[in-house]
Amino acid sequence: MGFDLSFALSTVPTILGAIGTTLLVALISCLGAAGIGFGFEMLRRSGGLSGYAVRFLIDFIRATPVLAWLYFLYFVLPFYGIRLGALTVGILGLSVYFSGYLAEVFKAGIDAIPKGQSEASRAVGLSRIDTIIFIIAPQMLRNIAAPLGNYFVSILKATPYLAVLAVPEMLGQAFDIASDTYRYAEPLTVAGILFLLLALAISQAVKRVETRLLGSNRR
Amino acid sequence: MREQSPDMATEISGLNKWYGSFHVLKDIDLTVAAGSRIVICGPSGSGKSTLIRCINGLETYQGGSIALGGVKLGDNAKETTLARRDTGMVFQSFNLFPHLTVLSNCTLALRRVLKMSRRQAEDIALHYLEKVRIPEQAKKYPAQLSGGQQQRVAIARALCLSPRLMLFDEPTSALDPEMIKEVLDVMVSLASEGMTMLCVTHEMGFAREVADQVIFMDQGRIVEQARPDIFFGAPSHARAQQFLEKILH
Amino acid sequence: MREQSPDMATEISGLNKWYGSFHVLKDIDLTVAAGSRIVICGPSGSGKSTLIRCINGLETYQGGSIALGGVKLGDNAKETTLARRDTGMVFQSFNLFPHLTVLSNCTLALRRVLKMSRRQAEDIALHYLEKVRIPEQAKKYPAQLSGGQQQRVAIARALCLSPRLMLFDEPTSALDPEMIKEVLDVMVSLASEGMTMLCVTHEMGFAREVADQVIFMDQGRIVEQARPDIFFGAPSHARAQQFLEKILH
Amino acid sequence: MSIFDIWLGILQGLDVTATVTGYGLLFAVPFALIFGVAQYLAKGAVLFAVTCIIEFWRSSAVIILLFVFYYALPVVGLMLSAVTVSAMVLGLNIGGYASQAVRAGLQSLDRGQKEAGQALGLSRSMILLLIELPQALVAMSPTFVNHFIQLVKATALVSLVTLTDMTFRAKEIAQIEYNPVGIYTSLLLAYFVVCYPIAILGRLLEARISSGRELARGL
Amino acid sequence: AETTKERILREGKIVIGIHNRSPWGFRDDKTGEATGWHPDLLKAAFSELGVEELDIRVTEFGALVPGLLAGRFDAVASGLAITPERCQQVLFGMPDLKVPDAAIVLSGNPKKIHGYADIAAQAEITMGAGRGSVVARNAIAMGVPQERMLLFPDIEANISALRAGRIDVAVLSSPTVIGLLSNGKAAGIERALPFEIVDDQANFAAIAFRREDGDLRELYDEQLARLKADGTLAKIMEKYGFGAPEAVPDTMTAEKLCGAGE
């Protein structure tokens, strides 16, 4: 057996061909999950009955498998007349699924902002929305840059689940090559390295943002 | 800049507030005439901050009323917003927005609340930063300033909205001795311009110099209210005597 | 409890420290005789905290030497540990361990460093908690205490190790006026028992009452060192005059 | 088969899910502690090495790691059991995430805590054990609960190494039943009964911790 | 050292990898025993030699060959198709089943699909197939455009997609389709009959061994020839509903199928 470098290189174009899909899904899902998660967190903070309902929803999402979400969105919704494309379902599924985790992360980030910040904001007459946009969100991001990076990497690594929707992403392509040739080491190594590079790129990007956000706090 | 209406009196009557079962403000009656300067002091936990915060609409209350320039504050959101616009608040711990520059700290409300253009807002902000004597710090971030400078920015930020009433909650207690002087100087000069001020502080020198009235609170009540010379000379209430002894030791 | 050696003098000579290219401490020479009480004051950023921290081994330094009771501190870890054991430090922000009770805060070092039994350690801790007049708070957590009580716990915690030298870094500046009094009272009573003390503070009343010497620092140098009556009466250095003017205004 | 029967059938995979999760924790917890602390303390080359190891486990695709450790290592003579490989790969992956929480928890502690310990003459290791870690771990416990749930759900990948966990049981039943909606509903419920209690546990923990702190509830 | 064959004969037990696919090789939910076409074949072939026990390892399709190569099992008995590339990695036993492509459609075959030509011709038809399957390659060779093909990781997803209307036809292998429709649980779908295929597209399934276990493969081939001769093979085929279309011509051998590969 052994590792055949030239065969490994020959698999690169095919696997790399799917990097666009993988990146597209990962990036939009990151934004989607962050958006939905932030919305959840805001609703939960508004308290009352809807706050409890949202809290249950967040726990429910966290407690259920992503595969089930993808399955329902793709195979079951059409029975109710809602037919979304595979990419849409993939992005939506990952966004919803990770929004549960991100809502928790946002919670920690907001809890760490001193209460005086929102009070000062109200004292100068800013509306609730303006307070969220201009005061809370930027400071929250600064507090949670590191765990946010954790979840962005998680989202990237969850893209192979889209195989169940027949979306051709990188890991799927690698497995296709492998099952054609029964040579697993080479394509999987290539896909593994590509995933690792993308994940490291995300970590680095998040670290950059973190440093920039922290910049204003340093002397 | 907006015109300051001359007859901006604050009228508090029968104010009562509970935190759960804890009665934190008890039957507070207080009239602050336009242009007057009142200092509030009293032991820790006596309700000084709570009173100030009620006036600024940061707290709800369960009984009594607060009127600003004749307009009664309801729990009606619109009126509360208006009230906040007419009062400026300076916190003990500054509460500057750490992610914004000094200038943006001052212009944010002007632009978002009063919908001014950036130019206009910055002109106003710089005017007040000059007034507190730190226009050269406009481009820095709060963390790059000393405590005294930060508190002066907080004052400028509050002044930008041309409040009719300025509320100070122990504005110097987080500061170094030298910086206390800086901030008090700014407050003295505001006072000399006729700004209406309500100030929680234990800086008795400041109280002597600028206050029309000193109010002493204890356990949620206004226990004594007097001219500073009278208050410092011979407080009539035992608790006030004891308190003054300690802080003037 | 260990015996206090009577000749516990602190000798600092030619101390120099840089933060990168910033020269924070410049040629500091200072002798603290056993049993003497020294107050350090000076403007913000003048290096007061840094000096105190060097004596306690919390900072390294690049030139000069510090000797405690004749033993020179090296950057040798063992010596630093010994030095720390002989000095007690009280921080401005208390720095109590929030996850431990008051009693455990006090016994931690006794049990872990001096390997005492729980009984023995608790006896000592209670002794010092009595000394700072809060033995009844022993079972509470720091968050359940007022600021003044917290600072008194911090003092008791430092005393437990029977330090030969107590270092205070602005121990009252985070406190309310009434609580300042509490803590200063404890410090005055320590001073009257003959404890060697080095104290950064701007409480001039305290300095007048207990200090043998007042040291004025500016820009990393000891600019003036004098008996309190002389220092407050007629400081010889211009910077010190200006400073005193501001804080005694 | 009724949905209930399917659900019971899926729960037959619970022992594998639980076993892998349990052993996974044996890898995850020490890894998170040791490497989180190491990343906090280390400098220079050691820090770089520690960071590389963490990034490897955190950023690599789990499927590929499972593959390599189960199917490639025997080729060079190292034959680990399926449970060992699963527990190790999933555990270290989650441990990689959790190590970031440990580090962030330690870094966000007030510097004065360490200094107070030093001033009392405590050694560096005692300061870490008695003062820094207890506070950091408590502060970060909601995050750890998130990661615990993620570990449970990550066990869905172990069918790749011949273990029959709940997800694979669902696929087995799907073979016979061809009732996808029922099967995926049951799968969702199966994970829910396992993960939801963990989420609730997290909430209780959080409530206990935050009762001692003042939070930014003024928003 | 002991070869795999010697060990199997000594222990009376062979470890096989399956990926739980009816009818190829799956775990019987009631007994927990391995069942299916290839396990039955192995049992019949080896039981006479005292190898009574089939120790099954159930895993994902993608892990079958890596597991074999890593020594995690002795044989893969899960319907692998012989191709020249694959022959470079593993050693196939004699082909035991012919695997023509077959299609599943919604009941009544609303799009009237009877071959790849129909799929290729109608632009509104979307076809489903297993990813990495030979079927997918056959379809492309027959002119079905790639953008009208969805490749799902398993049969269930294909069926779900068909029912959800995401595909109009799922093309699978004929034994799979037979197994799928045999237990009567798959309501609302049916096999598209007839489904025209070109004969040289058919695959042949076999049991796979490691390349170094030539002696084991030889032993198995001998036994398989015996089963063919005494009619046991035909009986097992009947059990699973396979008939003439699935029978392997006598002239067909693994060597031929591997071509340059072996």
Ligand SMILES: Nc1ncnc2c1ncn2[C@@H]1O[C@H](COP(=O)(O)OP(=O)(O)OP(=O)(O)O)[C@@H](O)[C@H]1O
């Ligand atoms: N959110 C709250 N819930 C319950 N009790 C509260 C709350 N906020 C304040 N209190 C209590 O109300 C009382 C008055 O608080 P307040 O902050 O007004 O005192 P203060 O006079 O400003 O004291 P200080 O000088 O310490 O600032 C205190 O006993 C305090 O414990």
Ligand SMILES: Nc1ncnc2c1ncn2[C@@H]1O[C@H](COP(=O)(O)OP(=O)(O)OP(=O)(O)O)[C@@H](O)[C@H]1O
């Ligand atoms: N870690 C550091 N790196 C660089 N510069 C520092 C560091 N710590 C302190 N400094 C600088 O060293 C100088 C002396 O600081 P120090 O804290 O000793 O002053 P201080 O006299 O205690 O002032 P204050 O009264 O404000 O506490 C200051 O200018 C400060 O900015």
Ligand SMILES: [Mg+2]
């Ligand atoms: Mg207050």
Ligand SMILES: [Mg+2]
């Ligand atoms: Mg200092």
